[in-house]
Amino acid sequence: MVHKRSPLRLVPEAVAQPTAPAASQRLGAVELVPGRVRAAVLSMAGRILERIETSYDAASATPADIDTALTETAVIFAAHELTGIGVAAAGLVDPLTGLILEVNDVPGLHGYPVTERLGELTGASVRVEHRARLQVLGDRWFGAGRGRRTFASVSTGEVLGVGVLYDGEVLAPPGGRSGAHMTVSASGERCTCGNRGCWKTVATTGWLRARAHTAGLGDRASLASLVSRGDEPAGRIVQEYAQNLALGLVNVQQLFAPGLFILHGEAREGGEGFRTVVEQRLRDAVAFAGAEQPRVLVSEAAVDDVALLGGAGLVLSYL
Numbered sequence: 001m002v003h004k005r006s007p008l009r010l011v012p013e014a015v016a017q018p019t020a021p022a023a024s025q026r027l028g029a030v031e032l033v034p035g036r037v038r039a040a041v042l043s044m045a046g047r048i049l050e051r052i053e054t055s056y057d058a059a060s061a062t063p064a065d066i067d068t069a070l071t072e073t074a075v076i077f078a079a080h081e082l083t084g085i086g087v088a089a090a091g092l093v094d095p096l097t098g099l100i101l102e103v104n105d106v107p108g109l110h111g112y113p114v115t116e117r118l119g120e121l122t123g124a125s126v127r128v129e130h131r132a133r134l135q136v137l138g139d140r141w142f143g144a145g146r147g148r149r150t151f152a153s154v155s156t157g158e159v160l161g162v163g164v165l166y167d168g169e170v171l172a173p174p175g176g177r178s179g180a181h182m183t184v185s186a187s188g189e190r191c192t193c194g195n196r197g198c199w200k201t202v203a204t205t206g207w208l209r210a211r212a213h214t215a216g217l218g219d220r221a222s223l224a225s226l227v228s229r230g231d232e233p234a235g236r237i238v239q240e241y242a243q244n245l246a247l248g249l250v251n252v253q254q255l256f257a258p259g260l261f262i263l264h265g266e267a268r269e270g271g272e273g274f275r276t277v278v279e280q281r282l283r284d285a286v287a288f289a290g291a292e293q294p295r296v297l298v299s300e301a302a303v304d305d306v307a308l309l310g311g312a313g314l315v316l317s318y319l
């Protein structure tokens, strides 16, 4: 299934990857999330050469304050010859108009024309996409998804989400989300969105911490601390967490059969045992012979870099 209206249509490889890019050419990336703006200059191979970060008050910032934060970070682009800038933004975005439509708890970003502002500041071509859906492009150009036309990239930890590259295109239909609020339980916990049983309620750090607390394993348990305990109660929670994460991924596999799932974030703390549980659950869900056996890989990219790599991938795909 390919959404014809998908704003993220990838251009052919031969066009997107210049055979002899000038050594001086750079990729720009910006991450815009509630309270924080990060920017980076990357090599054409996805190496972060320079970075900068600034903060703003999410609740009270006006559009002018956001302008200021962008101006402060855009200074790192001044000395570089940029192919373009890719913006990884939180919330609902419209890549075609370059607007951020809505971000929970950041009124100043509603309707904010981020590509226009950055374009004025830098003179570069700018494109924006939703942060969680974008990281698949980082994997596609610079990570374990290189050479593949179909795979999924998964955020784990405090933020949960899936980006799917399908036959060379990011599945990013207008109004589509990143999967955190897929219903995985008919009578589950109430979610922050108001519904019950969202994937997010059973497969994020918040769930893990609460579960460990209930089991008497402390108030500040992390996946890493539970794995290193190595005892039976901790092991059981780690297994359950992996199964819960797999719940949402099984749905994605059923719908799109991406075959490869690249996990970012907290999953890395779970080690090989955690990865294997998720992978096995996905393999159990493949109902027919002939489908690619699902594989799960854990990204080695630093969590802080994932959105920036996605932004750089957006430049290579579009600009």
Ligand SMILES: [Zn+2]
Pocket (backbone or CB within 6 Å): 180, 181, 191, 192, 193, 194, 195, 198, 200
């Ligand atoms: Zn929800």
